[in-house]
Amino acid sequence: MKKLSKLLLALSFVLSITTSAFAVTVVSWGGAYTESQKLGYGDPTAKKLGIPVNWVDYTGGLSEIKAQKEAGKITWDIIDVYAKDTIIGCDEGIFVEFDFDKDFAPAPDGTKASDDFFTGMPSKCAVGNILYSWNFAYNKNNVKGTPKSVKDFFNTKKFPGKRAIYKGAMSSIEIAQAAMGTKAGKGGDKIYNKLAADGGVDKAIAKIKALCEDPKGGCVFWNAGAQPPELLANGEVVMATGWNGRFFNAQMEGTPIVQVWDAQILDYEYFAMVKGGPNDANGKAMKVLREMTSTEGLAGSAKYIAYAPWRKSSIAIMEAGEPWYKDGKTSMVQHMPTAPANTKNYILMNPEFWADNQDEIGEKWEAMKAGL
């Protein structure tokens, strides 16, 4: 008996070593999102290259990888991160700098990778994988009339009831600025110019504060992406900001919610590769990353979730393959945050603005919340 348990122990030890040596570990946010990544491009990549891909969940931020690096034992290869984290990670030397057109596959028609995506990358360590949106939605059973613009989100006379807002200042102050009548301009330039001006942030925060203190309004602050559709479905709030993919999934499940795209904030999710990760030197991590961010790869994930692949060529594949959604009857391109009907007035999240100001704005924001 004792021998057997020893044998098992040794076996599991060997197994754990071999799997960790062979599999490329990709770290992402979990839930429906990781599911879409795994089914959309993770599994096909693993099959094609013969390199197992191992998915791990985390809750964002660079603290874990920084700790791994400080401890000298890195176990992650590729991380799904926010734009500002790619900047910080690149500055701190945590991530590998890419030679973009060499490292990433061209589009099927030969277009260079750097010409195939919608905008430039925020840092040399980033490669985009999806575009998602911070938009807002309402439950049509609980709202009289149809909110159409971001001004309606703040209009408690016409649409009384509580609003759900993200717990942080990010996204909240942008829509507040837009609701004060500032047009987004090219990719939201004008919004960020106003916010960066003296007192700009204070005015935007005051706008949110007024909404929260309005007896006809009021705020619920959400933490997790699953909350906004839920708060709308159970009538806790009448309108909620949130991530469009979550709203879409709720709609597919039959929740009577409607998304509004005016002043939506387009944001990228990125992959970054860990410098000195277990599969950095042997090149496997790079191979996997190249395959996952190829035209077919990125189009694949949009089969499972309403986030847009960043490659223009991926959209073409989707259009040719409609109905693209996994149920086989829903056309996906119209639900993409990048669809022309949805981008009439949009803001592109400005990571540089946030990298510069997040701490200061964060403090002001928390001070406002503490005074509610």
Add this chain to the structure above:
Amino acid sequence: MSTEQILSSDGIPLEISLKKAERKNKFRAVMLVGPLFLFLIITYVFPIGDMLFRSIDDRKITQMLPNTFTAIEKWDGQDLPGEPVYAALYEDLAYLKKNKTYGKIIARLNYEKGGFSSLIKKTVRKLGKFEEGNYKEQFIEVNKRWGQNDYLVSLKNAAPNWTFAKYLKGVDLKYDQNGSIVEQPEDRRIHKVLWLRTLKVAFWVTIFCFILAYPISYLLATLPMKYSNLLMICVLLPFWTSLLVRTSSWMVLLQQQGPINDLIVWLGFAANDARPELMYNVIGTFVAMTQILLPFMVLPLYSVMKTISPSLMRAGKSLGGTPFVAFRKVYFPLTIPGIGAGSLLVFILAIGYYITPALVGGASGSLISNTIAYHMKSSLDWSFAAALGTMLLVGVLTIYWIYNKLVGIDNIKLG
């Protein structure tokens, strides 16, 4: 005096043989305690020491901008510094650019003042075009922020190797350009509010737990075995359920369209369109945290009450006391060790809570631990997180000390 030695049976002097045996025993004792001692060092002493160290250690940036800091030390912080400071800054930045390590100073300086991130990056990008001499003018030309006093004062503040600035920030204070301590601008004073709120929540949760736990523990201790066992399981069952599950269950129960509100409306206490808000405010925080921490109050109370003989109450009554007087004069004082242990446990646990208040507390649910988590995970300002953590630790130790003075730590009983 006789010089004759007492020998043991194998001819070795008794004293030596005794010492030998003693040594063996000592060695055995050390070996037994050793692992635990190492465990304590590795899991407590070392990390806490590291935390203390991190909160005041600021040497990294000094090593990266040596010339600048030497030059800026002579500056009085009033008018803009002269050419030498800018020349030194150029020298340092050029060196960092060559080694591609300038990224590391960006985050550090940005904690000091927002905007440094883009300022350093833009400057480094244009560094190649600088001509020799007149650096001050060239810096200001690249970005006018180099001509603003605030940025240079922040740079000066980052110069010392060891600093208590993070502790000052933890209570909304900072160093000004003269190095004297002043208050943060009003719209950025956030930490004092959070400290007070954290203490308030922990205090009330402890009170509520006490009020609820006392009768429960009394029942547990006095009921016949077959009922008290069942009751014990009811107390322990939530203990074995995940914290998140319990918190989300409260979210289901407390929401405005939820069952508790339905009941209130059905009973006629509130109109359907004016349902009370039971969540996303302090009520939600108190309800959920009290329920979650209740077992920590019940168990110590129960174990103390179990040891109180029922005959004591009877004796009190037979001496002429009413049941209330007997309770107040006899029973209650005997339970104080349990109350002390329970309150201390609940209070200390409550002071570090953050998931539950963040989920059910709405805007009022952000406590000091949330801020620590934010600086650990999001801003990566680990030294500030360490400073806040140290302050929390000192706070808890102070409470422990006060408790020891008032009640005496020997009076604590967990069973």
